[in-house]
Amino acid sequence: MTAKERLVEAAFSLFAERGYDQTTVDDITERAGVGRTTFFRTFRAKEDVIFPDHEVLLQAIEARLGGATEQTALLAVTEGARLVLRHYLAEGERARTRYRLTRSVPALRDREIAGVQQYQRLFRGFLHDWMGGGEDTALRAELMAGAVVTAHNHVLRRWLSGRADDPLREFDAAMAETVGLFTAAGEDEASIVVFRTKKDLNALLPELNRVLGRNP
Known part of the structure; x- marks a missing residue:
């Protein structure tokens, strides 16, 4: 030892x-x-002494994110969060002892929150770059990174408090739901209008655009 x-x-x-x-x-x-x-x-x-080596975990997550392609970015984020969960699960009772301590000692709770924010910043930066890195994607990346960390912490707390028999299965379900919220929101929607008229199409287009909420 x-x-x-x-x-x-x-x-x-x-x-x-x-x-x-x-x-x-x-x-x-x-x-x-x-x-x-x-x-x-x-x-x-x-x-x-209380906390795991966050720097080692952050480096492991960065390595996983660094190997992602545009098509596998969301999978990489999920697997990065899973690395953290697996670390706590491997600690076993020590992780539960830390959980009890952080709930009762304010200074330790503040330190734990600071550690969580490190993971969230890492995911946010990766997601922002993946989404294009523009001002129009900053909020979306922030929201998604926060949701990923929240889903992870929800499952972790359930396990730490003895309420999750299969935390990895719960984690996969939680992450699928989280990613689904954002991928579903990003899907393009199309409107199809069928009509019969004798009017000139060019004359109708401005009115159709108004009905569909488009700029003329």
Whole structure:
């Protein structure tokens, strides 16, 4: 077991025994059998021990998004979000302990929100580029990135609170619904008008455009 793994294991054990606020860095290093210097070479502060390595996860998502084509962009976003979910599932009880801590310690909750925003910014930037990168697509990309993160978090919270027996299946269903909201909204619609008249077509076109809501 590495020094980092010992520190994380010691920290989670102490948080469970004494509570987060009652546990000091010295307590953690003593339990882990390492010095303070080792701790601060590994983590910037006590709260850093709580959270997964977001930088590693962000790099994994960026790599997946970077391999996407125009046709597979939405699949890449789905799989990128799934990488995060799989990480939490692999943590098992440690993820549930973190969930309980972030719900009871405001500073940890704020840190968790900041981490979620990193994922959302990454998805937003990718989706914005995929949609063309113009001012007219900025809001749509923002909304879709927010929906993807919300769907992921909804399933994750259900699993963390013991209400999801098959979180990956629920995730696939949630993402299909989320992506469907945006792909359905983006489909072009056509209006077909059938009529019989003896009037000149050129004379009728301005009125038809008005009825269809088009500019003359």
